[in-house]
Amino acid sequence: MYFGWFVFIFVVWAWFTGGSIYGWRERTVGPWITLGSVAVWTGIALLIVLFAMPYWQVIFWTLIQPG
Amino acid sequence: MKKKLLGGALGVALSVGLLASHGWGATKVPPQSPGQGPAQTQNADAALIAKGKYLTTMGDCVGCHTANGGHEFAGGQYMGMPFGAISTPNITPDVETGIGKYTDADFIRLMHHGVTRSGQYIYPAMPYPWYATVPDDDLLAIKAYLFSLPPIDAPRRPNHVWFPFTIRPAISIWDALFVPGKTFRPDPRLTAEQNRGSYIVNGLEHCGECHNHRNFLGNTAIALNVLGAPITKWYAPSLRFDPTTGIGRFSDKDLVEFLGTGDSPQMGTVAGPMAEVIDYSTKHLSESDRKAIVAYLHTLPPTPAYFEWKRNPGIPAMLAGRQVYLSRCASCHQPDGQGIPGKIPALDGNGMVTATGPQTMIRVIIGGLEARGSYALMPGVGVNMSDKEVAEVTNYVRQAWSNVAPMSAGPFLVRMIRKDTHTFTNGERPDGCPTLVDAKLQSVLADKSNGLDALLKTTTMPNLLNHVNDIVQKLHTLAPDVAQNNVVNGMAIAYCPIVNANSSIPPSEKAWTIMHFADRLYTQLSTNGSD
Numbered sequence: 350m351y352f353g354w355f356v357f358i359f360v361v362w363a364w365f366t367g368g369s370i371y372g373w374r375e376r377t378v379g380p381w382i383t384l385g386s387v388a389v390w391t392g393i394a395l396l397i398v399l400f401a402m403p404y405w406q407v408i409f410w411t412l413i414q415p416g
Numbered sequence: 417m418k419k420k421l422l423g424g425a426l427g428v429a430l431s432v433g434l435l436a437s438h439g440w441g442a443t444k445v446p447p448q449s450p451g452q453g454p455a456q457t458q459n460a461d462a463a464l465i466a467k468g469k470y471l472t473t474m475g476d477c478v479g480c481h482t483a484n485g486g487h488e489f490a491g492g493q494y495m496g497m498p499f500g501a502i503s504t505p506n507i508t509p510d511v512e513t514g515i516g517k518y519t520d521a522d523f524i525r526l527m528h529h530g531v532t533r534s535g536q537y538i539y540p541a542m543p544y545p546w547y548a549t550v551p552d553d554d555l556l557a558i559k560a561y562l563f564s565l566p567p568i569d570a571p572r573r574p575n576h577v578w579f580p581f582t583i584r585p586a587i588s589i590w591d592a593l594f595v596p597g598k599t600f601r602p603d604p605r606l607t608a609e610q611n612r613g614s615y616i617v618n619g620l621e622h623c624g625e626c627h628n629h630r631n632f633l634g635n636t637a638i639a640l641n642v643l644g645a646p647i648t649k650w651y652a653p654s655l656r657f658d659p660t661t662g663i664g665r666f667s668d669k670d671l672v673e674f675l676g677t678g679d680s681p682q683m684g685t686v687a688g689p690m691a692e693v694i695d696y697s698t699k700h701l702s703e704s705d706r707k708a709i710v711a712y713l714h715t716l717p718p719t720p721a722y723f724e725w726k727r728n729p730g731i732p733a734m735l736a737g738r739q740v741y742l743s744r745c746a747s748c749h750q751p752d753g754q755g756i757p758g759k760i761p762a763l764d765g766n767g768m769v770t771a772t773g774p775q776t777m778i779r780v781i782i783g784g785l786e787a788r789g790s791y792a793l794m795p796g797v798g799v800n801m802s803d804k805e806v807a808e809v810t811n812y813v814r815q816a817w818s819n820v821a822p823m824s825a826g827p828f829l830v831r832m833i834r835k836d837t838h839t840f841t842n843g844e845r846p847d848g849c850p851t852l853v854d855a856k857l858q859s860v861l862a863d864k865s866n867g868l869d870a871l872l873k874t875t876t877m878p879n880l881l882n883h884v885n886d887i888v889q890k891l892h893t894l895a896p897d898v899a900q901n902n903v904v905n906g907m908a909i910a911y912c913p914i915v916n917a918n919s920s921i922p923p924s925e926k927a928w929t930i931m932h933f934a935d936r937l938y939t940q941l942s943t944n945g946s947d
Contacts (some may be wrong), residue, residue: 350500350576350577350578350579350582352577352579352582353695354451355579355580355776359550395618397599403578404578406832407498407499409832410498410646410648410725411498412863414773414774414775414829415646415772415773415774415822415824415825416644416645416646416651416771416772416773416774416775416825
């Protein structure tokens with residue numbers, strides 16, 4: 350389950366971060382902007398995986414629940 | 417690149433292991449319609465089959481490999497994992513859909529290494545890390561027994577496992593690290609009885625699958641043996657003999673009785689997955705094997721499961737919890753938490769209450785508990801309580817009287833557990849009720865000519881006393897041999913769809929109505945109605 354969503358999110362993420370890196374190589378933006386935007390896109394992708402999909406529950410039941 | 421891939425695979429493998437605990441609260445779904453598989457001719461001798469039958473019971477294979485109401489060993493039960501649900505396969509000797517094609521070597525490989533005949537790695541949701549310690553002879557006896565059963569045509573139901581936990585080869589890395597490579601050998605420092613217990617506990621009975629304390633790698637060989645752990649949405653308490661945080665305050669006699677019936681004077685009653693372990697497995701073992709289990713547990717050091725911290729009863733959290741306790745629980749469990757011997761279990765010193773984690777207790781408050789032995793049925797009182805109230809009363813009871821368990825329940829945990837807890841009014845059937853399992857009672861209720869069904873359908877709160885009286889009289893002649901607890905549970909379940917369909921009862925009172933009925937029935941049966 351959710352395989353299709355992972356592929357979709359990965360493609361969009363790769364496209365956006367790829368664009369940031371491309372911009373750096375073309376010297377349209379500096380390295381810090383690139384780094385920052387890669388971090389932001391990665392963060393957004395993670396947030397979507399964790400919270401728009403139910404993956405946060407895996408973390409809850411394995412790491413957060415008491416005992 | 418290669419290194420990265422391996423790292424990723426290892427990560428997935430470790431997480432699969434970490435997460436692959438059991439399917440508690442697995443939704444059980446009706447079985448496939450049984451068909452006829454090709455007949456198997458197996459001439460294994462009767463003694464081997466009898467031995468295999470006993471060992472199969474010890475392994476609790478039927479507990480997982482049978483769907484609710486389905487054919488024994490035909491699989492089809494879903495087991496909930498934190499990352500989806502997995503269905504159990506058919507392990508009858510059917511050639512197409514079962515394990516009919518398994519050779520002896522295939523079967524041993526599966527049980528020792530978790531690899532199927534077709535070479536697929538299976539999830540440790542099947543307790544092969546425990547079965548790995550069972551000697552070949554014993555496994556072949558199990559196989560002989562399974563192959564003596566009629567083959568049932570029941571194809572595997574689809575798994576609903578979330579990506580990336582669907583990547584089965586990743587499990588092999590976890591296997592290589594954590595599945596024991598050696599079968600059981602008696603420890604010369606232990607007595608014969610203790611060694612027998614060790615063989616059972618660390619092998620077929622897989623007690624550690626639930627009771628081993630998990631570490632960051634999951635429930636592995638290096639996890640702390642039976643020190644207690646959360647399993648998906650339940651908590652399996654410590655089985656060390658520490659008197660406050662473990663089972664040290666219970667006598668051996670009580671422990672053996674608990675494993676044999678699911679209730680005992682000191683320990684109260686059993687709940688959840690442990691109830692299945694007892695009903696399908698330990699109950700059917702010999703008394704000497706149950707004693708051996710307890711004798712083995714005595715050989716483990718009595719390590720405390722948690723730090724004892726008695727909280728001040730005057731703090732706001734305790735005062736709030738006490739209020740809830742007095743208004744919602746004390747009428748049955750008594751203000752001093754001692755319950756009523758043989759009817760209502762004590763909460764002071766109760767193992768479910770003093771467990772390291774509060775999960776089991778929260779589930780009991782929300783879901784209630786079926787009648788067992790001479791004990792009554794506990795209503796799902798939490799249905800009408802807020803998440804905050806359930807958390808407060810849980811924390812209070814865990815700290816009241818002689819209890820010193822951590823106050824670790826919170827409203828969010830309650831909310832998460834509530835989603836998965838079935839009560840009488842949100843059971844797993846389409847009509848929202850739980851499934852009735854007692855076959856005798858089922859046939860009596862299905863027979864419309866005896867009037868029991870009609871009587872039940874017209875039972876309301878105003879005529880409760882009379883109707884329950886009549887119901888008890890009727891059951892006395894129609895189903896004299898059904899045990900009291902099964903009558904209470906079964907009749908409450910039969911009454912459930914009637915209440916659910918009755919639109920004049922507000923939703924908030926439905927659970928209460930069923931419980932009130934069950935309570936009346938219990939009182940009647942346990943006082944004058946039963947003899």
